[in-house]
Amino acid sequence: MTALAAGATIGIIGGGQLGRMLAAAAARLGYRTLVLEPQPDCPAAQLANRQIVAAYDDPEALAELVRECAVVTYEFENVPVAAATSLASDVPVCPPPAALEVSQDRVIEKRFLNAQGLSTAEFLPVDSDADFAAALRSLRGGVLKTRRMGYDGKGQRVFRDAGGADGVYAAMGGVPLILESLVPFEREISIIAARGRDDSLAAYDPALNVHRDGILHSSTVPSGVAPATAETARTSAFAILEALDYVGVVGVEFFVLADGSLLVNEIAPRVHNSGHWTEAACTVSQFEQHIRAIAGLPLGDTARHSDCVMENLIGDDVLRAPALLAEPGLMLHLYGKSEARPGRKMGHFTRLSPRTA
Amino acid sequence: MTALAAGATIGIIGGGQLGRMLAAAAARLGYRTLVLEPQPDCPAAQLANRQIVAAYDDPEALAELVRECAVVTYEFENVPVAAATSLASDVPVCPPPAALEVSQDRVIEKRFLNAQGLSTAEFLPVDSDADFAAALRSLRGGVLKTRRMGYDGKGQRVFRDAGGADGVYAAMGGVPLILESLVPFEREISIIAARGRDDSLAAYDPALNVHRDGILHSSTVPSGVAPATAETARTSAFAILEALDYVGVVGVEFFVLADGSLLVNEIAPRVHNSGHWTEAACTVSQFEQHIRAIAGLPLGDTARHSDCVMENLIGDDVLRAPALLAEPGLMLHLYGKSEARPGRKMGHFTRLSPRTA
Numbered sequence: 001m002t003a004l005a006a007g008a009t010i011g012i013i014g015g016g017q018l019g020r021m022l023a024a025a026a027a028r029l030g031y032r033t034l035v036l037e038p039q040p041d042c043p044a045a046q047l048a049n050r051q052i053v054a055a056y057d058d059p060e061a062l063a064e065l066v067r068e069c070a071v072v073t074y075e076f077e078n079v080p081v082a083a084a085t086s087l088a089s090d091v092p093v094c095p096p097p098a099a100l101e102v103s104q105d106r107v108i109e110k111r112f113l114n115a116q117g118l119s120t121a122e123f124l125p126v127d128s129d130a131d132f133a134a135a136l137r138s139l140r141g142g143v144l145k146t147r148r149m150g151y152d153g154k155g156q157r158v159f160r161d162a163g164g165a166d167g168v169y170a171a172m173g174g175v176p177l178i179l180e181s182l183v184p185f186e187r188e189i190s191i192i193a194a195r196g197r198d199d200s201l202a203a204y205d206p207a208l209n210v211h212r213d214g215i216l217h218s219s220t221v222p223s224g225v226a227p228a229t230a231e232t233a234r235t236s237a238f239a240i241l242e243a244l245d246y247v248g249v250v251g252v253e254f255f256v257l258a259d260g261s262l263l264v265n266e267i268a269p270r271v272h273n274s275g276h277w278t279e280a281a282c283t284v285s286q287f288e289q290h291i292r293a294i295a296g297l298p299l300g301d302t303a304r305h306s307d308c309v310m311e312n313l314i315g316d317d318v319l320r321a322p323a324l325l326a327e328p329g330l331m332l333h334l335y336g337k338s339e340a341r342p343g344r345k346m347g348h349f350t351r352l353s354p355r356t357a
Numbered sequence: 358m359t360a361l362a363a364g365a366t367i368g369i370i371g372g373g374q375l376g377r378m379l380a381a382a383a384a385r386l387g388y389r390t391l392v393l394e395p396q397p398d399c400p401a402a403q404l405a406n407r408q409i410v411a412a413y414d415d416p417e418a419l420a421e422l423v424r425e426c427a428v429v430t431y432e433f434e435n436v437p438v439a440a441a442t443s444l445a446s447d448v449p450v451c452p453p454p455a456a457l458e459v460s461q462d463r464v465i466e467k468r469f470l471n472a473q474g475l476s477t478a479e480f481l482p483v484d485s486d487a488d489f490a491a492a493l494r495s496l497r498g499g500v501l502k503t504r505r506m507g508y509d510g511k512g513q514r515v516f517r518d519a520g521g522a523d524g525v526y527a528a529m530g531g532v533p534l535i536l537e538s539l540v541p542f543e544r545e546i547s548i549i550a551a552r553g554r555d556d557s558l559a560a561y562d563p564a565l566n567v568h569r570d571g572i573l574h575s576s577t578v579p580s581g582v583a584p585a586t587a588e589t590a591r592t593s594a595f596a597i598l599e600a601l602d603y604v605g606v607v608g609v610e611f612f613v614l615a616d617g618s619l620l621v622n623e624i625a626p627r628v629h630n631s632g633h634w635t636e637a638a639c640t641v642s643q644f645e646q647h648i649r650a651i652a653g654l655p656l657g658d659t660a661r662h663s664d665c666v667m668e669n670l671i672g673d674d675v676l677r678a679p680a681l682l683a684e685p686g687l688m689l690h691l692y693g694k695s696e697a698r699p700g701r702k703m704g705h706f707t708r709l710s711p712r713t714a
Contacts, residue, residue: 003679007695024381027404030678030691030704046406047384280640283688283709292682301685305662305709321387322360325649328658331640334387338364347387352640352662 003296004070006030009049010291011069011091013056013084015042017335017345018075018271021279023047025287031295034068036061043336044075057083066090071294073248077103077269078149094247094294099269102244106147106178106266113264116239120264121255126169126177133165135179144168147176156214158182183263185255189223192275193237194249194289194299201241202289202299203234204282207274207310209253215343219274219310221281222357229260240267249290251275273345277310278302280331280350306352318346329353360653361427363387366406367648368426368448370413370441372399374692374702375432375628378636380404382644388652391425393418400693401432414440423447428651430605434460434626435506451604451651456626459601463504463535463623470621473596477621478612483526483534490522492536501525504533513571515539540620542612546580549632550594551606551646551656558598559646559656560591561639564631564667566610572700576631576667578638579714586617597624606647608632630702634667635659637688637707663709675703686710 004010010026012019015037023033024047033048038055045051054061057080065072071092074084077100084097102112110120124135126144136142140162146155157168160182169177188211193203208223209216223230237252251272253265275286284292284300292300313320318340324332334347361367367383369376372394380390381404390405395412402408411418414437422429428449431441434457441454459469467477481492483501493499497519503512514525517539526534545568550560565580566573580587594609608629610622632643641649641657649657670677675697681689691704 006675006678006691007693020384024384024404027377027381027693028690029682030693032403032693046389047381047404049403283637283686297679298683300682301687303685305711318363321363322654325386325657326655328660329640330658333385334363336364336384336387336389354662 004031007032008070008295009034009068010294011036011065011072012044012048012075013037013065013072013079014075015039015044015051016075017043017337019044020047020335021276021285021287021333022073022075022271022290025285026291029288029291029295029297031291034065036065046336056080062087073290073294074100075270092294095250095269096245096247099244099246099250099267103267103269104148105176106145106180107176109267110178112243113240113267116243118236118239118264119262120180121183122181124179126179129165129167129169132169132177132179136165137162139179139181142179142181144172144177144179146172147178183255184257185263186258187225187256188253188265189225189229189233189256189262190219190251190253190272190274191233191237192249192251192272192278192286192289193234193241194286194293195238195241195246196293196299197247197296198298200299201238202302203237204275204278204286204302205304206230206233206254207277209274213343215314215345216273216312218312219277221277221304221308225256226260229256229262232262236262236264248293249275249286273312273348274310276333276348277308277350279333280310280352281306281308304355306355307357308350308352310348310350312345313347313349315340315342315344315346321347324349327351361388364389365427365652366391366425367651368393368422368429369401369405369432370394370422370429370436371432372396372401372408373432374400374694376401377404377692378633378642378644378690379430379432379628379647382642383648386645386648386652386654388648391422393422403693413437419444430647430651431457432627449651452607452626453602453604456601456603456607456624460624460626461505462533463502463537464533466624467535469600470597470624473600475593475596475621476619478540479538481536483536486522486524486526489526489534489536493522494519496536496538499536499538501529501534501536503529504535540612541614542620543615544582544613545610545622546582546586546590546613546619547576547608547610547629547631548590548594549606549608549629549635549643549646550591550598551643551650552595552598552603553650553656554604554653555655557656558595559659560594561632561635561643561659562661563587563590563611564634566631570700572671572702573630573669575669576634578634578661578665582613583617586613586619589619593619593621605650606632606643630669630705631667633690633705634665634707636690637667637709638663638665661712663712664714665707665709667705667707669702670704670706672697672699672701672703678704681706684708
């Protein structure tokens with residue numbers, strides 16, 4: 001496929017802040033955007049050329065995406081796989097629906113990663129009370145998570161030892177679960193990588209991530225990990241991209257162990273919160289990189305001109321915006337959400353400083 | 358006036374690329390935008406929340422701006438002054454309509470500048486053939502320009518000596534003209550400065566500008582002028598901002614003479630093409646700076662993290678886009694215009710390099 005011509009329309013499934021930043025990046029490259037999102041006046045639609053207000057799997061809406069778009073992408077990983085697969089028979093869908101299948105189910109995801117030779121926490125599927133008791137004994141505690149539809153720490157419970165299994169499976173709603181072993185990690189990092197239509201690969205420097213209440217709080221670059229660890233993060237991300245015949249940007253989260261080795265925590269088949277710093281500290285942001293990849297353009301330069309710390313504004317944190325705007329060397333980004341509910345990502349900011357490493 | 362709350366709507370009169378980049382910057386600060394522009398699906402409206410498709414002085418459209426907007430700005434200087442003045446009685450208009458009056462007429466503009474103690478080329482108003490012959494003798498040649506509505510070198514003729522005056526006034530359409538003396542300038546620079554609602558002032562580093570066929574071709578930063586010259590550019594821009602009780606970003610163009618002294622060429626009461634580099638080389642772009650100023654937010658940091666050269670893509674130059682995207686350290690920006698007519702600004706790009714000065 002040749003590169004999309006300027007003026008072509010890119011479909012975006014999902015209307016949140018990631019779609020908003022993708023729409024802005026697409027516009028800067030001369031493309032139009034059409035957002036599919038049931039919530040009217042969503043953050044993405046405020047910047048996109050047009051929005052289809054409909055469910056993600058609405059057949060008429062999908063037919064409209066096929067008619068209007070030269071390529072379709074998505075900004076969250078819980079897009080219905082059937083919808084993405086059906087779309088993909090009529091219009092290029094990037095990243096490929098296979099990436100959704102892998103990332104939507106934590107068991108499938110870990111099996112996929114292990115099959116690529118990438119280490120993860122130990123894990124066991126949990127489909128009953130008896131499964132859970134056995135798994136908890138086998139892994140001597142662990143983090144119990146829903147296999148599907150989890151994000152920002154929702155649907156997770158930690159067990160420090162093998163006790164307390166009774167009734168938990170039912171209390172979690174009787175849905176398929178996974179128990180992951182407790183990992184004695186020293187820190188968490190992530191890497192934002194991309195693969196182009198021409199099989200080219202690119203990665204940004206890894207970021208050191210700090211979570212609070214299961215939600216990303218900050219990402220710092222440089223991450224301070226050893227060069228060998230950073231290189232492993234890079235090659236791991238590239239292995240994932242190649243195994244999935246992926247086109248677009250991926251976010252890969254890792255646990256860093258005391259010896260510098262890495263366990264993959266999870267894959268996000270999309271632009272990622274821990275890559276927002278690229279907009280402030282690089283010439284080509286992760287959003288532009290994704291649009292370049294799916295449009296068949298050359299991947300962009302991932303070099304960083306500054307060190308930086310990105311911090312999320314969650315809920316009422318957004319009230320800090322006016323004070324933050326008075327700080328030199330700070331880039332603020334708000335998402336156009338009218339209501340600051342607790343736990344809701346309202347914006348982020350990035351503090352820049354001269355490059356040290 | 359306190360700062361605009363997130364979610365407030367900013368009105369933008371004019372729908373070109375400057376409005377487009379203002380709309381993107383406003384969104385990043387959490388504001389909504391409403392564009393008034395007769396051309397449907399204009400570059401600005403593609404990123405704005407909404408467009409009113411109507412003439413710039415349409416009474417119903419202006420009433421709608423008053424109802425919807427917390428502040429109204431403009432992206433070109435030929436907004437009808439009567440419309441801006443009438444708007445300003447009902448809603449804050451920034452920059453003030455007085456800035457439009459000054460910049461719309463080259464004679465008024467130069468008289469205003471001289472009154473502030475700022476030097477310009479010598480000039481004489483030309484309202485008849487006789488005026489022109491006398492002016493041409495007095496200034497020993499010069500550049501004959503329309504007093505109003507000129508841009509990108511349109512409506513200009515150069516006379517190297519005092520001859521050839523006959524019939525020219527009528528040939529230029531019988532409209533009010535100005536003859537400006539030929540200035541033996543060594544180079545052209547411009548400065549992008551801003552004034553906030555709190556009277557604070559800020560300026561970016563001046564850019565060295567090269568024009569081709571009367572249209573800006575490139576802007577280079579650092580400009581290479583002596584520090585004293587840069588400081589004069591800065592204080593001149595600040596004097597203009599204060600004299601006009603201005604709020605927002607202004608672009609001021611200067612001729613640099615052999616001794617380093619400056620003549621003001623013209624004032625653009627808006628974000629300016631020669632400031633597009635700020636998006637690539639600064640944390641706060643001129644577009645964000647303008648939105649900050651008119652929204653009553655603190656002015657942003659004008660520090661530059663890189664050296665840079667911005668180049669316009671005029672007409673078919675836009676065909677270079679795919680090749681440019683393959684260059685490391687380059688930021689491309691296209692304007693969403695479907696037709697690449699000769700002389701039409703289709704986009705620009707900025708090449709970045711490590712900061713040297």
